[in-house]
Amino acid sequence: MKNKLPHLVALLSLITFSYCSSSKKASSSASNEPVANPSFTYEKDVAPMMLASCSPCHFPESGKKKPLDTYEATAKNIDDIISRVQLPIDHDGYMPFKSKKPSLTDRQIAILKKWQSDKMPK
Numbered sequence: 001m002k003n004k005l006p007h008l009v010a011l012l013s014l015i016t017f018s019y020c021s022s023s024k025k026a027s028s029s030a031s032n033e034p035v036a037n038p039s040f041t042y043e044k045d046v047a048p049m050m051l052a053s054c055s056p057c058h059f060p061e062s063g064k065k066k067p068l069d070t071y072e073a074t075a076k077n078i079d080d081i082i083s084r085v086q087l088p089i090d091h092d093g094y095m096p097f098k099s100k101k102p103s104l105t106d107r108q109i110a111i112l113k114k115w116q117s118d119k120m121p122k
C-alpha cells in the first residue's frame with residue numbers, strides 16, 4: 001500500500017488541476033476522469049498556458065516576436081509550437097527562448113497534443 005501513495009498524490013493534484021482549469025464551463029460529462037478524456041479548449045487550457053509561458057515575447061503589446069496571442073496564431077503554428085517546446089533545453093530553437101520562462105511540463109505538452117488531435121476546439 002505504502003508505495004502507491006506517490007501515485008495517489010500525483011493523481012489528486014491532476015484532478016485538482018483539471019478542476020481549477022475547467023471550472024468555467026467544461027463540456028466534459030466525466031469530470032471525475034482527470035487525464036483520460038478531458039476535452040481541452042483554447043480558451044480554457046491553451047491560451048492561459050501560452051500567456052504564462054510565451055509572453056511577453058509573443059504577445060504584441062510588448063513582444064517583438066511572431067504573435068502567438070490569438071486562437072488563429074496558435075492554431076496556425078501548433079506544429080512548430082509543439083516541436084519547439086520538446087527540443088532539448090539547450091537547442092537554439094527551444095522555447096521558451098533561452099529558458100526565460102519555465103519549461104512546459106509533460107502534462108502541458110500532452111494537453112497541447114491532445115488539443116491538436118481534437119482539431120483544436122476554441
Ligand code: HEC
Pocket residue numbers: 050053054055056057058065066068077080081084085092093095096097100101104
Ligand atoms: C524570452 C522571449 C521568448 C519567450 C518567453 C518565448 N519565445 Fe518563442 N521566440 C523567441 C525568439 C527570440 C524567437 C526567434 C528565434 C528563433 O527563431 O529561433 C522565437 C521564435 C519562436 C517561434 C518561431 C517563430 C517563427 O517566426 O518562425 C515559435 C513557434 C515560438 N517562438 C514559440 C514559442 C512558444 C510556444 C513559447 C512558449 C512556450 C515561446 N515561444 C516563448 C522568444 C521567446
